[in-house]
Amino acid sequence: MIELPEAPHAQEADSIIQLLNTSKKGLNEKDVKLRQTKFGLNEIPDPGGIPLWKIILKQFTNLMVYILLIAALISYFTGNYIDTYVILVIILINALIGFIQEYKAEGAVAALKNLLVPKCKVIRDGKLQTIHSKNLVPGDLISLEEGDNVPADARIIYEKNARTIESSLTGEAAPVDKNTAPLKKEVPLGDKVNMVWKSTFLASGSVKAIVTGTGMNTKIGEIAKSLKNIEPKKTNFQLKTDKLAKQMAFIAIGSAVLLFMVSYFFQDAEISEILLISIAALVSTIPEGLPAVLSIVLAIGSYRMSKSNAIIREISATESLGSVSTIVTDKTGTLTQNTMTIKTVWIPGGKTVKVEGEGWESSGDFVGDKGDVEALNLFLEISAHCHQTAIKKKKKGHFQVTGDPTEAAFLVLANKAGKSKELDILQNNAFDSDLKYRSTLVKKEGKSIRFYIGAPEAILDLSTTSRQKTGDTIKMSNKERDLIHKKISAWSKESYRVLALAQSENASEKTKDDKVQFIGLAGMLDPPRPGVLEAVQSCQRAGIRVIMATGDHAETALAISKKVGIVKEGRDLVYTDSELSKMNEKDFDKAVQNADVFSRLTPLMKLKIAKSLQKNGDLIAMTGDGVNDAPALKQANIGISMGIMGTDVAKDASVMVLADDNFTTIVKAIEQGRIVFNNARRTSFFLVTTNFAEILTLISAVSLGLAMPLTATQILWINLITDGFCDKALATEKGIGDELDRPPIDPKEKILNKTVLPFLAINIFIMVGLSITAFLWYMPQGIEKARTMVFITMGFSQLFNALNMRSLTRSTITLGIFGNKWLNYALLISLAIQMIIIEVPYLSNLFSFRQVSLTELLIWAGLTSFVFWFTEIFKYFKFHHSKK
Numbered sequence: 001m002i003e004l005p006e007a008p009h010a011q012e013a014d015s016i017i018q019l020l021n022t023s024k025k026g027l028n029e030k031d032v033k034l035r036q037t038k039f040g041l042n043e044i045p046d047p048g049g050i051p052l053w054k055i056i057l058k059q060f061t062n063l064m065v066y067i068l069l070i071a072a073l074i075s076y077f078t079g080n081y082i083d084t085y086v087i088l089v090i091i092l093i094n095a096l097i098g099f100i101q102e103y104k105a106e107g108a109v110a111a112l113k114n115l116l117v118p119k120c121k122v123i124r125d126g127k128l129q130t131i132h133s134k135n136l137v138p139g140d141l142i143s144l145e146e147g148d149n150v151p152a153d154a155r156i157i158y159e160k161n162a163r164t165i166e167s168s169l170t171g172e173a174a175p176v177d178k179n180t181a182p183l184k185k186e187v188p189l190g191d192k193v194n195m196v197w198k199s200t201f202l203a204s205g206s207v208k209a210i211v212t213g214t215g216m217n218t219k220i221g222e223i224a225k226s227l228k229n230i231e232p233k234k235t236n237f238q239l240k241t242d243k244l245a246k247q248m249a250f251i252a253i254g255s256a257v258l259l260f261m262v263s264y265f266f267q268d269a270e271i272s273e274i275l276l277i278s279i280a281a282l283v284s285t286i287p288e289g290l291p292a293v294l295s296i297v298l299a300i301g302s303y304r305m306s307k308s309n310a311i312i313r314e315i316s317a318t319e320s321l322g323s324v325s326t327i328v329t330d331k332t333g334t335l336t337q338n339t340m341t342i343k344t345v346w347i348p349g350g351k352t353v354k355v356e357g358e359g360w361e362s363s364g365d366f367v368g369d370k371g372d373v374e375a376l377n378l379f380l381e382i383s384a385h386c387h388q389t390a391i392k393k394k395k396k397g398h399f400q401v402t403g404d405p406t407e408a409a410f411l412v413l414a415n416k417a418g419k420s421k422e423l424d425i426l427q428n429n430a431f432d433s434d435l436k437y438r439s440t441l442v443k444k445e446g447k448s449i450r451f452y453i454g455a456p457e458a459i460l461d462l463s464t465t466s467r468q469k470t471g472d473t474i475k476m477s478n479k480e481r482d483l484i485h486k487k488i489s490a491w492s493k494e495s496y497r498v499l500a501l502a503q504s505e506n507a508s509e510k511t512k513d514d515k516v517q518f519i520g521l522a523g524m525l526d527p528p529r530p531g532v533l534e535a536v537q538s539c540q541r542a543g544i545r546v547i548m549a550t551g552d553h554a555e556t557a558l559a560i561s562k563k564v565g566i567v568k569e570g571r572d573l574v575y576t577d578s579e580l581s582k583m584n585e586k587d588f589d590k591a592v593q594n595a596d597v598f599s600r601l602t603p604l605m606k607l608k609i610a611k612s613l614q615k616n617g618d619l620i621a622m623t624g625d626g627v628n629d630a631p632a633l634k635q636a637n638i639g640i641s642m643g644i645m646g647t648d649v650a651k652d653a654s655v656m657v658l659a660d661d662n663f664t665t666i667v668k669a670i671e672q673g674r675i676v677f678n679n680a681r682r683t684s685f686f687l688v689t690t691n692f693a694e695i696l697t698l699i700s701a702v703s704l705g706l707a708m709p710l711t712a713t714q715i716l717w718i719n720l721i722t723d724g725f726c727d728k729a730l731a732t733e734k735g736i737g738d739e740l741d742r743p744p745i746d747p748k749e750k751i752l753n754k755t756v757l758p759f760l761a762i763n764i765f766i767m768v769g770l771s772i773t774a775f776l777w778y779m780p781q782g783i784e785k786a787r788t789m790v791f792i793t794m795g796f797s798q799l800f801n802a803l804n805m806r807s808l809t810r811s812t813i814t815l816g817i818f819g820n821k822w823l824n825y826a827l828l829i830s831l832a833i834q835m836i837i838i839e840v841p842y843l844s845n846l847f848s849f850r851q852v853s854l855t856e857l858l859i860w861a862g863l864t865s866f867v868f869w870f871t872e873i874f875k876y877f878k879f880h881h882s883k884k
Helices: 015-017 029-039 052-058 062-076 079-114 219-229 237-266 271-285 290-307 318-325 370-374 378-387 404-418 456-462 478-493 530-540 555-565 579-583 583-592 602-616 629-637 648-653 663-703 712-730 755-780 784-803 822-838 843-847 856-866 865-884
Strands: 119-124 127-132 141-145 153-165 202-214 311-312 326-329 339-348 352-357 390-393 399-402 424-432 437-444 448-453 463-468 473-475 496-505 516-525 545-549 574-575 598-599 620-624 638-642 656-658
Touching: 015 202, 029 448, 052 496, 062 079, 079 755, 141 390, 153 424, 202 424, 219 463, 219 629, 237 271, 237 290, 237 318, 237 663, 290 311, 290 318, 290 663, 290 712, 311 378, 311 663, 318 638, 326 602, 339 404, 339 456, 378 404, 378 448, 378 496, 404 463, 404 516, 437 456, 448 456, 456 516, 478 496, 496 598, 530 545, 530 856, 545 555, 545 602, 555 574, 555 598, 574 579, 574 648, 579 598, 579 602, 583 602, 583 784, 602 620, 602 629, 620 629, 620 663, 629 648, 638 648, 656 663, 663 712, 663 755, 663 784, 712 784, 712 822, 755 784, 755 856, 755 865, 784 822, 784 856, 784 865, 822 843, 856 865
Parallel strands: 326 545, 326 620, 463 516, 545 598, 574 598, 620 638, 638 656
Antiparallel strands: 119 127, 119 141, 141 202, 153 202, 311 656, 339 352, 339 516, 390 399, 424 437, 437 448, 448 496, 463 473, 496 516
16 A cells, blocks of 8 residues: 655656556546545544534633532522522523623634635546545546646646645745746745645646645645644633632632631620521622623623624633734735735836726726826736736625736736727737746737736847837847846835736747837735734834734745834844744744744744744734644634635634734724723722622621621622622723723733722722611611611612722713713612612512611712712822822
């Protein structure tokens, strides 16, 4: 049985045929069946996104949920069944929110996927037949023509004017010329020009090739294998919520133990009664609504991002975007449009004419001297006829290009001037990689005229005359050639891909007999996406480093990086894969820190760069669309793939998909990520300050020898209704507009940290003081009346505290007290429900409340407003007055 050849690109074509025991007539059916048994089907297993059961299970696998389950068990075994059911319902609500968001995201990603064409042409037993590509085996002889997808990795044994588009695998936008000659063994993937690769396609020409790798033994298969070796890791937000859960557990347990100790020494009660009170306090102190509200914060952030075309597949990654300190981005299709666009045109004797417009849209003006523009007619006529391409506009402004993208650029150029194929075409010769040009023979005014488009050097070698802007024809002198070479050199330094146009009048069917007239030069670029420059500038303003890591050439990468603002003028440091691979670990890490552009990268090198940045403490977002990006996308903290141009492998490896393939969407998502963190913090602070004040009220009362000022059920009700509405309303805050004017959020920064201490101190002092005062004042009227007033005091204090928490640094008054409509609704609903359960006899009896007068209500509402006013004063002196 045969073995797959090592380095087939380094072998002679005949040697590959012998090694794979095949022939130029292909395999027979018996050989095919034997090889399918050994090598399997030519398929890459589709991970199919995250399985449904994993999405469900994931909602219950975090520390906060575990703590709540323990609290529910304690409540159940101590007879507090209402508390048990409430906690379980909250856990289920939390799980449902997370599940719905992630399930919707998976559905959106699945809708974006485009399946590869499964059919291919193969020669077996000397006969050309069409089969399902999954049935290919090593040794099969495949036949490819213009526009065909490459179904497997294969060594070319015959080609005619073949060019392939390999951007999905190598990251290089320009078509790659193919040949059959053997190469050196150590050649980068993008330079293995005698091979064709699965997931790429033939832009022009034709190919016959021997299959050397199928399924997981292809380059795309190797990348799929490497993804399995990258261990999934918790997102930054999951790590933060785990820390928060530990903090809350510590506070809850510590508070319950303290309450037990105080009750034991200051109250004359049975140990069993004290234990029950402490357990009730433990259950009450845990903010059972926190997991749900954090999920809602993430869900709202995820929803807002989806409205901006950023689909979040891992909901907890929403907040992590706010901590991104470095974006490692591909060039082709990410920063650029992945469309070759002619931007400059030059006719000898004239000035450069600029061509406006981007991509495949046939709209754009010609900017230059009127005489120069008028002289372009022949140039545009050649552009309209000398190609074999078609462009079809699809929905949502997307285009389907058939044929070579370089030739399609000339079709677009002609269309911009209103030119089309009006002449009769007698002969069409595809681009020849040996001749380095293509030609088209047309009938014009009774004459046979040949149009040429090709490499400037090749066209200049053919040309004997040069047509000037004036319409005159002059002999191609050395002086004229030098002038043209200078223009070519100048454009090349600006990263233009330069092509030349020519014609021959009275042409014959054999081009060697033509007398060629040089017409002009075209400079084309894969242009930056609109808005990318501004997006990069926003990243830099926000303290986010942007790095370009591409498979393209160093000169092209550097030129584009300057255009989009990644690299400043004068900073021309670029490292290639071969240079990086020779460095030791220390020098490599230094290079990654010092350079902003890396070119000709292999997938493994992108992965190594990602790891180096993470080792240095960076939280990285990796963007990309190709198969070659997938390992680094999975390794990155935030893997971001392209929804339109992106491959399925890239999408499956990412946690975020850009539905519009627009780099600027990343900046919007990062801004939302920072808002999400702030919302998570403000809602957590709100719940923590409230619950901390409640437990300290209990401890203070017991320390004074008083009865419990609230029952566990009453506290749970406050947490469920007052907290339950206001915390979710706080989750809807839209930010204050300066999120991108600050550095990234430290990945190690906890949700609950020292910034909460002043708020804790103010709220605890006022809330505990007012609650104890109300309890003592109304005790002569009975324990139930006293607890009712404590309930009102605590509830009103929390409503005013919710207003405080709209911003931890800015005055709520300057933000606009009514600026968050959802919070306004929450305050009204919470207030209404509190009044209903106190005033409606059945409900008040259920909670052991007593009715209160309007005067009492207004007095205590006024007193509890101190929570708001004292905090406003603190913010003024701490953040506003101190800046003056």
